[in-house]
Amino acid sequence: MDATTDRTTLQLRLRRRVELVPVAALVLLVVWGIAVAAIVEGPNGTVGGIALSVLGVPLALIAVSCAAHLVRPLGLTVDADGLTVRLPAWPARTVPWSAVRRVSASSGYVFVDCEAPVGKLPRTCRLRAAHRRLGPELGRPDGDGLCFETQVFDVDPAELLDAIGQYAPTGITITDETPR
Structure with a gap:
């Protein structure tokens, strides 16, 4: 204080156990990026890549929002x-x-x-x-x-x-x- x-x-930092949530969200975002790259190169790359990319936008927003708590606490x-x-x-x-x-x-x-x-x-x-x-x-x-x-x-x-x-x-x- x-x-x-x-x-x-007051700086309201996340509790230790809760800090794992933003880290998990960022890991999930990286895995999603790898999956998009793999699907785009496959036989149904156009349809699958577009679908996975569109579904990944909310995932990216959630991951960035969660990670912001680590960089700049409430x-x-x-x-x-x-x-x-x-x-x-x-x-x-x-x-x-x-x-x-x-x-x-x-x-x-x-x-x-x-x-x-x-x-x-x-x-x-x-x-x-x-x-x-x-x-x-x-x-x-x-x-x-x-x-x-x-x-x-x-x-x-x-x-x-x-x-x-x-x-x-x-x-x-x-x-x-x-x-x-």
Whole structure:
């Protein structure tokens, strides 16, 4: 955590076990490239090569997106303006405090409940997708928000909650349910 007088910056790196996912995606991309080359040179190279190439575009996008977490970890800056989230393969976006309804932390998650849109972050980003997927299961209200998972990111929920609590305005409910 890098704390200055006017903001706190956190780097949320992937946990060790999760770091294998981007590596596996890159290996799969290399294997896909070798397979395309082999099929294009075969008897049905035109049809098979085109089909495999088209199917490989989403694979390449996923591999690059996963690998970005190794090169440029997720960044979170908390300041008087709000939460600035810097995704590995996306420009930084700020969620203003006026859009944040409440923040709560448990041992496995930190939920930031917001009003849509969440700082113009893509709906498919890990933080928003986790909120949509886990929120209803954990009794969160319907809506949009961010979910920082401690199984995925190497982050201490209490530390993240403290950083948010330093700059959050008084109207935002902050709940700490982490075991002490």
